[in-house]
Amino acid sequence: MAPRSAGKNAESSDKVGVICRALRRAIIEQALEPGAKLPEDSLGERFGVSRTIARHALGQLAAEGLVELRRNRIAVVATPSWQDARDAFDIRIELERLVVRQLAGKLTKVQIAALNAHVDAEDEARDGTDAVSLRLATEFHILLANMTNSPILIRYVSEVAYRCCLTLSLYSRPHSSECAISEHRALIAALVKGDESKVMSLM
Numbered sequence: 049m050a051p052r053s054a055g056k057n058a059e060s061s062d063k064v065g066v067i068c069r070a071l072r073r074a075i076i077e078q079a080l081e082p083g084a085k086l087p088e089d090s091l092g093e094r095f096g097v098s099r100t101i102a103r104h105a106l107g108q109l110a111a112e113g114l115v116e117l118r119r120n121r122i123a124v125v126a127t128p129s130w131q132d133a134r135d136a137f138d139i140r141i142e143l144e145r146l147v148v149r150q151l152a153g154k155l156t157k158v159q160i161a162a163l164n165a166h167v168d169a170e171d172e173a174r175d176g177t178d179a180v181s182l183r184l185a186t187e188f189h190i191l192l193a194n195m196t197n198s199p200i201l202i203r204y205v206s207e208v209a210y211r212c213c214l215t216l217s218l219y220s221r222p223h224s225s226e227c228a229i230s231e232h233r234a235l236i237a238a239l240v241k242g243d244e245s246k247v248m249s250l251m
Contacts, residue, residue, distance in 0.1 A: 060104070063097050067105035070095075075114050075125050076186070076213050077179040082127035086115060113211035126214065133215040140208045141251075144189060147205060148235075148251050150196045153242025159195050160240060166191055167232045174229065179217050185228040186213040
């Protein structure tokens with residue numbers, strides 16, 4: 049039987065994950081605007097958790113660049129600068145090249161099916177808002193990173209991809225979901241073939 053503390057830690061981690069997913073989605077889809085305050089006590093009440101758990105969730109989102117932690121434990125939705133954006137995109141390009149280099153020619157049937165299902169979901173959402181389409185496009189790249197089974201790559205790709213997504217949702221021209229969908233389908237095909245040079249140029 050697992051120790052009680054281990055069970056509590058797992059439960060806390062699950063609750064942190066729930067809060068992070070909900071806030072991440074709200075920030076990226078602009079339901080929460082840059083500069084909006086995220087008080088620990090209000091979050092705790094909303095999600096039925098302690099302030100400590102809410103604080104952990106905010107800390108995780110701060111590591112992803114979606115939240116800024118200010119003095120006196122005040123957390124707000126982040127507003128990335130242009131320099132931050134440039135740095136994030138440069139880093140993301142290199143990280144994602146590492147991901148596809150690892151996956152080219154090595155995807156399992158289950159992984160291929162998961163990628164195709166995700167792109168189908170992007171296709172179904174194409175008539176929705178730009179923010180939803182951006183979130184789904186970002187999650188496609190995070191799904192690829194997860195398939196490497198490399199904790200370091202998964203962590204860094206996830207963090208930088210969410211930073212880039214926030215930047216795009218705030219500053220970019222309208223997002224073409226149709227382009228993203230066709231590019232993602234081409235990327236899957238190149239990965240399945242093991243065409244590393246095509247994969248690298250697409251990425």
